[in-house]
């Protein structure tokens with residue numbers, strides 16, 4: 001047991017967290033902010049968050065207070081969609097989705113047959129999450145069982161809250177990435193038995209997208225999903241027009257893309273669809289009814305040229321939305337930079353993303369999308385004390401811009417438009433700095 005986790009810890013700084021979606025409630029009631037606050041943590045869980053002057057008085061005199069004065073303490077970022085095997089092909093030039101997969105993603109993913117390479121990438125990947133203030137991630141691995149095995153093993157060592165799974169792929173990709181249907185099923189089952197529910201780990205049944213699975217594999221995916229309680233379903237939906245056309249060809253009976261996943265009973269409250277850009281009103285309506293969540297991946301959608309996610313429609317329908325970096329389709333691990341891209345995607349549609357909404361999406365919104373709002377995403381008592389300490393003055397330009405910012409919202413907006421990994425001062429996992 002880490003000694004830090006047994007005793008009380010106290011952190012002083014400005015404290016911000018959300019308890020509701022600012023677009024769906026009175027925004028004043030959606031968040032709690034203490035300009036001079038104190039966060040108390042015991043055994044890795046939030047004990048209290050409140051004004052420093054009040055809470056400090058309650059502490060025994062010998063309490064060691066970590067001083068983050070002048071910085072902003074927020075719940076750790078939640079990345080609802082990311083591919084760790086694509087770390088080394090981030091920022092690869094010039095292709096749209098299907099060609100990008102063939103030219104860059106698939107060959108690189110093939111290298112995860114080598115467990116040594118997978119371990120090396122995992123170490124870097126986890127460090128990069130922490131360097132960017134991300135404390136929870138939903139991660140796609142490769143088709144190789146060891147790609148998930150190694151990631152789970154190392155995430156457990158770091159006590160990270162992680163949802164991951166090996167991809168299921170048995171067609172329409174290079175041979176070296178294809179699974180035998182039965183073997184893929186049993187390998188997934190073994191991973192579920194070994195890792196799901198261990199520490200803070202959960203398993204996501206992960207058909208990459210409907211294009212790379214036959215109908216019989218999608219059927220097996222549903223069997224896997226129902227094999228244990230609390231499993232997730234993580235896949236892609238409606239990212240690119242050529243992808244949608246191919247779905248129509250491969251599944252000619254389908255009404256639309258969503259229908260393919262519906263037919264195989266893969267759509268429910270524990271499902272996350274990455275992208276969900278080119279949806280019909282009927283698809284949006286059916287996702288809302290199902291309780292499934294979507295991952296908004298603006299950096300990737302701009303980089304690969306896929307299209308513009310319509311946040312207003314999703315929010316109006318009541319669909320839970322989280323932010324996803326979608327590395328390597330997205331060219332940054334930074335949730336702050338991804339928020340800036342989200343702002344631009346929405347500007348192009350006449351929808352302005354407020355800083356409050358953006359920080360909500362990156363924390364409690366992501367936690368809600370993953371069904372984890374009772375564990376993470378806020379500083380309510382009993383929540384797991386995963387948090388990120390942000391530095392407003394990370395660059396000379398930010399320092400000048402912050403100096404003339406008057407309100408909290410203005411300062412948050414500067415963080416999301418100008419901030420990146422340099423703005424992350426510290427990241428804590430259940431109270432412990434990493």
Ligand SMILES: [Zn+2]
Nearest residue numbers: 083236274326
């Ligand atoms: Zn993706």
